[in-house]
Amino acid sequence: MPALQRTHEVVSLNAVETSRPRVALTFDDGPHPTNTPMLLDILARYNAKATFYVIGQNARRYPEILRRMVAEGHEIGNHTYTHPVLSRLGNGTVLNEIDRTQQIVWDIVGAVPVTLRPPYGSFSPRQQHMLFDNRNLSTVVWSVDPEDWRRPGVSVVANRMLRGARPGAVILAHDIHGPTIRAVPAVLDGIAARGLEAVTISELLAWPHWGPRGLRYVGATARASHG
Template identity: 40%
Template sequence: METLLLWLFYVSTLYAFIPGLITRLFGFRVFRRGVGMNEFALTFDDGPDPVYTSQLLDLLKKYKAKATFFVVGSNAEKYPHLIKRMHEEGHLIGIHNYVHKTNWLMGPSAVKKQIQRTNKIICDIIGSDTHYYRPPWGIVNLFDFARRSETQIVLWSSMFGDWRQRLGADRLTQRMLKKLKSGEVFLLHDCGNTLGANAKAPVQMLIALERVLQEAEKKGLGTIRIDDMISKSEAAKREAKSKKTLASMSKNAPNKTAPKGRGRLFWGKKLLVSLWLLWEKIFHMLFQLRTTNQEDPIFHFRIRPYRGQPVTMNGGIELVNGDRVLELHFDNKRLFEIGSRSRNSVQIAIQMIRGVEKTLPELAQYVQSHPELLDVKALYGVSMINRGPEQFGFTVTDLPDSFFARSTRLYLKFLMSVIHPSGGDRLKQRSSHELIPKLIVMPIELLLDKYSEDGSHRRYSNKESSEAVKEEAAEEATDEATLSATQPC
C-alpha cells in the first residue's frame, strides 16, 4: 500500500503539478505575453453563450476590436451561428476542450479526444482547423507539452476574476486599466455557466470592457488576435537577437574563453532550479535512495524489481522481469553545477565521465560490503541517447513505447533546457529521434569484476582513463551528456 501511494505521488507530481508550476511561473512551452508592439490581446473563455457572446461581438464591432475566443466544444455545437459570426467578423477561434474539465483529471488520450472533437466542430462550421488551445483553468499536464506540432498552448498575463458577479464593473474596470499595456494578454469570460462562475457575471464584464476600450483608444493602444501577437513577438525577438549578435561581434571581448551564455543566473531560473532540487530531495526521502558518497555524490540508487521486457546484457546475461536491480539516479545538483561551469557539451561530458569513473569502484565496494545486495542482478538506469555509457560496460537499448518512456522523454528535455550551456535553444537544434531516452544496464558481475579493488579496475584505468580517451569519448558520444540524467530525478 505504501509503495502504491508513493508511486501515485510521483506520477501525479510529474504528470500534473510540475508541468503546471513551470508553465505558470516561467511560461515553459506556452505563450502568455507579447513583445515589441503597441497592442494588447483580448481573449475570452467558456463561450459561446446565447445571451452574452452576441452582446460582446456587438461591442467589439463598435470599437473595431479583434479578439480570440477559446470556445467549449459542447457550447459551439449548440450555437454554431455564433462561431460563424466570430469568424466572419475577423476574430480568432481557439479550443477550450469539449467540456470544461481540467486536464489533471483526464489521461492523455482523453485530452486528445477533447481537443480533436472540438476542432472538428469548429472546422465543420468555419471550414478550417484551429491551432490554438487553452486548457480549462490554464491547467496543463505533462503530455500537453508533447502536442506542440498540433496545438499552441495559450495562457495569459492578466486575469481579473471577472467570473464573479460581486466584483462589480467598477472594481473590474480598475483592475483592467492597471494592466492596460502593450503586449498584455487579458483573460475574460463571455459565459458564466462553468463551475465556480456566476451566471450573470458577464454583464459586469461587458460594462468594464467598454470603458477599457474607450481608454485604449485614448492611449492609441490597439487590440490584436493571439496568432498575430505571436507572429509579431517572434519577429521582434529575432530582430533583437540579431542586433545583439551584431553588437557582440563588433566588440573585441577581453576574455574569449569566458563561458558563452553562462553569465548571471536570472531569478526565474534560480527559482526553477530551487524547486527542482527540492522535488529531488522529497523524492529521495520518499523512496529512500542511498549513495556511496554523501559529501560529493554522483549516483543515488535504490533496490527494486525490474519491470520490463528481457534484455541481454554484456556477457550474455539476461535481465528478466522480476530480477532485482540497482536503479541509478544521477545527482541533479551535481549535474546542474557541472552544466553551470561548462562552456559546451564536451566539457559537460568530460566532467561526467570523470565522475562516473570515480564512482563505479565506490559502487562495487559498496555492493561487496552489503551482503543483502549480492543477489542484485544488474545496474539499471534511463538516459538520453548517447554512446558514452558503453565504454564503462553498460548495455544501451531502446525503451518500449509506453507512458513511462514518453514522460521520461519530456522530463529529460526539460532537464536539458535547464542544465545545458545553451539552455532551451539546444533543444531546437536537435531532431526528435536524437532525444529518445535509452535503457542502460550492466550485470552486477561485470561491475564487481571490472571495478572492485582486486586489481582489475587498475588495469582498466591504466588502459582507458587517459585525458586523450576522455576527450575522444566526449567528442564522439556526447552532444548532450554521458549518462545525461536518470529518470525520475
C-alpha cells in the same frame, strides 16, 4: 479535418514579447446566446478584434455565433469540449477533449483553432509538449486575470483588465458573464487611451491571419487550399 502545417515553435505562452502597442483580449467559456452577440456588437463598434476560446459543447449549440465571429475578423481558440481539469487526465482523454472541439469548429467555420486555452489554466508543461508534438497546438494562458467570474462588479473588472494592459499582454475574461460584457466599453476606451490596439492572439504573435482563408494546411482539401 486537415492537419495543420507547423508554422511556429511556440509550445506555450502567457504574454508575447513585443514592442508593438498591441494587446490580446481573450474570452473563454462561450459562446453564450445573448452575451456573446452583445460583446460582438461592442467590439464591432470599436473595430477591436478578440479571440474566443470556445467550449465545444457550446459551439455546437450556437454555430451561427461562431460564423459571425469569423466573419467579423475574430479568432476562435480551443477551450476543450466539456471544460475538464486537464491536468488530472491521461493523454488519450486530453486529446479527445481537444479533437472534438477542433472538429466542431472546423465543421462550422472551415478553419481549426491553432491555440488551446486549458480550463482553469490547469495543464502541465509535460502535457503542453505532448499537445504541441501531437497536434501542433500552442497553449495560451494569460498575463492579466480580472477574476471576472467572481462578479466583483463592472468597474472593478474593467480596472483589473486595464491594469496589466501593456504591449504583448494577454487579457483573460469570460463572455458568459453580463457584467464582463458591460465592462468592455471602458476597457476598450482605456486600451485606446494607452495607445494600444486590441488584436487576436495570432495577430499578436505575427502568425498568419487566422481564418478559413488565411491558413495553409497539410493535405489540404479544396475547401481549405487557399493561398
